[in-house]
Amino acid sequence: MTNDRRQAGFKQRTRVAEARSTLLDATSPHGRSETVPLGDADGRVLAEPIDAPVPVPGYDRAAMDGYAVRAEDTFGASNRSPAVLRATAREGPVGPGEAARVHTGSDLPAGADAVVMIEHVEEVGDEVETFDAVAAGENVGAAGEDVAEGQRLYGPGHVLRPSDLGLCKSVGIESVTVHERPEVAVIPTGEELVQSDPEPGQVIETNGLTVSRLVERWGGVPRYRSIVTDDEQSLAAAFERDLDADVVVTTGGSSVGERDLIPEVLDDLGEVLVHGVALKPGHPVCLGVIEDTPVVCLPGYPVACIVNAAQFLRPVLKRVAGTTTEPFPTRRARLDRKIPSEPGTRTFARVRLTSDGEGVEDADADAGGEDAEGDAAREVAHIATPTRASGSGVLSSVALATGWVVVPEPREGLDAGELVDVQLWEVTP
Amino acid sequence: MTNDRRQAGFKQRTRVAEARSTLLDATSPHGRSETVPLGDADGRVLAEPIDAPVPVPGYDRAAMDGYAVRAEDTFGASNRSPAVLRATAREGPVGPGEAARVHTGSDLPAGADAVVMIEHVEEVGDEVETFDAVAAGENVGAAGEDVAEGQRLYGPGHVLRPSDLGLCKSVGIESVTVHERPEVAVIPTGEELVQSDPEPGQVIETNGLTVSRLVERWGGVPRYRSIVTDDEQSLAAAFERDLDADVVVTTGGSSVGERDLIPEVLDDLGEVLVHGVALKPGHPVCLGVIEDTPVVCLPGYPVACIVNAAQFLRPVLKRVAGTTTEPFPTRRARLDRKIPSEPGTRTFARVRLTSDGEGVEDADADAGGEDAEGDAAREVAHIATPTRASGSGVLSSVALATGWVVVPEPREGLDAGELVDVQLWEVTP
Numbered sequence: 001m002t003n004d005r006r007q008a009g010f011k012q013r014t015r016v017a018e019a020r021s022t023l024l025d026a027t028s029p030h031g032r033s034e035t036v037p038l039g040d041a042d043g044r045v046l047a048e049p050i051d052a053p054v055p056v057p058g059y060d061r062a063a064m065d066g067y068a069v070r071a072e073d074t075f076g077a078s079n080r081s082p083a084v085l086r087a088t089a090r091e092g093p094v095g096p097g098e099a100a101r102v103h104t105g106s107d108l109p110a111g112a113d114a115v116v117m118i119e120h121v122e123e124v125g126d127e128v129e130t131f132d133a134v135a136a137g138e139n140v141g142a143a144g145e146d147v148a149e150g151q152r153l154y155g156p157g158h159v160l161r162p163s164d165l166g167l168c169k170s171v172g173i174e175s176v177t178v179h180e181r182p183e184v185a186v187i188p189t190g191e192e193l194v195q196s197d198p199e200p201g202q203v204i205e206t207n208g209l210t211v212s213r214l215v216e217r218w219g220g221v222p223r224y225r226s227i228v229t230d231d232e233q234s235l236a237a238a239f240e241r242d243l244d245a246d247v248v249v250t251t252g253g254s255s256v257g258e259r260d261l262i263p264e265v266l267d268d269l270g271e272v273l274v275h276g277v278a279l280k281p282g283h284p285v286c287l288g289v290i291e292d293t294p295v296v297c298l299p300g301y302p303v304a305c306i307v308n309a310a311q312f313l314r315p316v317l318k319r320v321a322g323t324t325t326e327p328f329p330t331r332r333a334r335l336d337r338k339i340p341s342e343p344g345t346r347t348f349a350r351v352r353l354t355s356d357g358e359g360v361e362d363a364d365a366d367a368g369g370e371d372a373e374g375d376a377a378r379e380v381a382h383i384a385t386p387t388r389a390s391g392s393g394v395l396s397s398v399a400l401a402t403g404w405v406v407v408p409e410p411r412e413g414l415d416a417g418e419l420v421d422v423q424l425w426e427v428t429p
Numbered sequence: 430m431t432n433d434r435r436q437a438g439f440k441q442r443t444r445v446a447e448a449r450s451t452l453l454d455a456t457s458p459h460g461r462s463e464t465v466p467l468g469d470a471d472g473r474v475l476a477e478p479i480d481a482p483v484p485v486p487g488y489d490r491a492a493m494d495g496y497a498v499r500a501e502d503t504f505g506a507s508n509r510s511p512a513v514l515r516a517t518a519r520e521g522p523v524g525p526g527e528a529a530r531v532h533t534g535s536d537l538p539a540g541a542d543a544v545v546m547i548e549h550v551e552e553v554g555d556e557v558e559t560f561d562a563v564a565a566g567e568n569v570g571a572a573g574e575d576v577a578e579g580q581r582l583y584g585p586g587h588v589l590r591p592s593d594l595g596l597c598k599s600v601g602i603e604s605v606t607v608h609e610r611p612e613v614a615v616i617p618t619g620e621e622l623v624q625s626d627p628e629p630g631q632v633i634e635t636n637g638l639t640v641s642r643l644v645e646r647w648g649g650v651p652r653y654r655s656i657v658t659d660d661e662q663s664l665a666a667a668f669e670r671d672l673d674a675d676v677v678v679t680t681g682g683s684s685v686g687e688r689d690l691i692p693e694v695l696d697d698l699g700e701v702l703v704h705g706v707a708l709k710p711g712h713p714v715c716l717g718v719i720e721d722t723p724v725v726c727l728p729g730y731p732v733a734c735i736v737n738a739a740q741f742l743r744p745v746l747k748r749v750a751g752t753t754t755e756p757f758p759t760r761r762a763r764l765d766r767k768i769p770s771e772p773g774t775r776t777f778a779r780v781r782l783t784s785d786g787e788g789v790e791d792a793d794a795d796a797g798g799e800d801a802e803g804d805a806a807r808e809v810a811h812i813a814t815p816t817r818a819s820g821s822g823v824l825s826s827v828a829l830a831t832g833w834v835v836v837p838e839p840r841e842g843l844d845a846g847e848l849v850d851v852q853l854w855e856v857t858p
Contacts, residue, residue, distance in 0.1 A: 200536050426590040
């Protein structure tokens with residue numbers, strides 16, 4: 001098969017979704033876990049569910065500054081005809097006809113079932129004139145209102161965020177059991193590559209650096225390896241050295257040319273699952289497995305490398321880490337030029353986003369993100385301009401772009417003026 | 430003024446955009462910079478522009494495997510009538526009537542100006558029959574095609590991403606000058622707060638933890654301080670200890686109640702710029718400055734705290750770091766219930782996103798993010814369900830949500846069925 005392909009290029013290309021499923025079906029979560037303090041757990045994947053051991057709040061509490069009362073003692077009270085209550089100690093209990101001063105968040109004294117806001121009372125000696133009637137429960141945060149005792153907060157696989165850490169802490173949790181970050185070997189290959197000072201015919205290695213930093217962003221620990229030359233023995237040795245990793249990634253040498261040795265080496269050591277995917281730029285990707293370790297062989301052209309990393313490496317990294325892959329966040333924008341594509345191929349067109357100026361009051365007003373985005377009534381405030389129509393080697397088309405627009409297989413290009421969701425695959429928090 | 434407010438609550442509330450502008454106008458970039466290796470620079474803010482010292486590619490190179498030729502020697506060649514050329518050494522030069530074997534990415538030998546793809550030649554002894562005519566420049570990547578020499582790649586303030594690091598490396602850059610990460614003092618306040626094991630009437634501190642982790646995500650270095658009780662001297666001492674920080678943040682005590690001492694302490698030590706903002710949940714935020722250090726006093730209710738941190742702390746942190754604030758990424762969704770709001774107040778309604786199932790082939794197919802999102806032709810694939818109509822104390826309404834929908838000031842609520850942009854303010858990469 002490999003020989004046929006060498007002669008004729010790729011005879012057939014697998015669709016992106018199918019290629020991904022095939023790889024993920026051959027991949028299992030690594031299953032290793034560790035316990036870390038809550039403060040160190042941002043971005044980590046839960047290995048065990050978290051149920052609330054206690055309710056929040058743990059007791060009925062005042063939701064306003066004012067006086068805790070028995071609601072029925074205020075019935076009929078009004079501005080003209082206040083209910084007159086006796087001030088009692090803050091800690092209570094509050095008996096019939098009594099009122100106890102409380103602050104927002106303090107526990108409701110025994111006997112009381114409501115709070116009259118401070119604005120609606122007048123303190124006269126040790127009497128409290130209340131000018132407002134309150135119902136039972138009014139201005140009270142009931143025990144368990146936020147979180148019920150035993151409530152499932154998060155399941156295994158949930159990726160913890162700062163607000164989650166706050167919620168966990170509020171129920172008394174101080175550490176969590178999470179999956180270890182997966183180890184990802186990143187092996188740049190190619191006899192033309194050097195780390196610096198290229199001679200004519202040499203190229204500086206960039207894919208390994210970029211992919212390593214993406215691995216970190218996606219929650220893994222990269223092993224950024226030395227450059228391996230295009231030699232079957234060297235490549236085989238490089239694979240074998242890293243089979244203890246959770247994922248092995250190579251860059252370069254994944255196509256069907258004379259010097260594209262990776263698919264053959266992978267086939268010798270393990271199994272090639274997919275070779276050639278119907279996506280652009282970047283069809284010569286090769287996906288496989290060696291001794292249960294998933295292997296992602298990315299093409300050497302930088303843009304092709306990045307596009308395939310986002311499509312295949314990210315999901316496989318998430319799966320070994322014990323979680324699922326969220327779609328990339330997007331920003332809605334209007335295309336200002338047409339994007340060509342071939343039907344049957346999924347195309348990733350790099351675009352730069354600019355604001356169209358409408359509705360964005362000024363740079364500062366936009367700073368919190370909601371002046372441009374929050375107006376649900378407004379259609380779109382961004383313009384997407386393709387950075388380069390084609391060229392899988394043109395790294396600047398990605399690196400100077402804000403994100404990319406995906407042209408799905410059934411479409412033949414996108415038209416100027418069309419509304420699109422730009423994938424912010426490298427978004428800054 | 431403070432006394433008036435204590436009696437009557439907030440007399441007026443500043444609009445979000447105006448409050449933010451006021452704070453940012455009083456804030457300057459800290460201006461400190463450091464030089465770091467490229468591999469450590471992901472997420473860092475450039476302090477100096479980056480111009481390409483060399484072009485990329487640095488020389489004309491083959492874009493395909495095949496033979497380097499003088500294009501004019503192939504004119505008229507076809508399947509029936511090949512042009513017959515003499516094979517010459519790979520390193521060239523290529524004279525008239527000659528052809529040199531090249532691989533994708535190798536430098537074009539002197540004399541050649543085009544490449545005939547390997548599929549279109551037949552090697553016969555030391556002759557090369559070419560069955561295709563190529564134009565000058567065909568299958569050649571011209572020097573500077575990706576990046577021109579001297580081209581401005583990034584300006585100061587740009588936040589570096591993995592693909593940017595690759596592009597920088599490709600032009601021979603090995604380290605970059607970036608702004609130091611800003612130091613942010615995070616001071617939780619409140620006499621009811623404890624770090625663990627709450628007695629009745631006590632509450633576990635969560636805001637400081639959550640805000641510290643947000644500061645990290647947003648590019649800062651948090652100083653997560655011990656809890657400070659509600660006492661003017663203690664609060665003043667806490668502020669003064671951290672005036673060497675780039676930003677000081679407090680949580681709690683920012684409203685107008687009897688125990689809300691923060692605005693008064695801030696007023697004594699420096700200047701209160703804004704107190705009370707027309708946003709919900711979370712209006713009792715207080716923004717100011719002490720000796721040129723911006724101060725963000727967040728309300729103690731957890732949801733109010735988080736919403737205000739996103740609106741005010743994030744932009745001020747970005748500004749001191751020397752960059753600007755990008756709007757949060759969003760996901761387009763359809764509301765499945767109405768969201769109430771008050772006109773004139775900007776409302777942040779927490780929602781949970783679920784898929785509507787249409788167009789999402791299966792969980793794996795969705796894994797790369799483009800099956801659900803990439804179909805520019807499809808309107809929306811997500812449903813947004815409000816997690817809780819109100820309750821600024823209800824942390825679970827944020828922590829169990831995917832993001833929030835902003836109801837802008839002019840609107841009185843959003844209707845069920847409306848299309849909205851959900852802000853993914855805590856998105857996982």
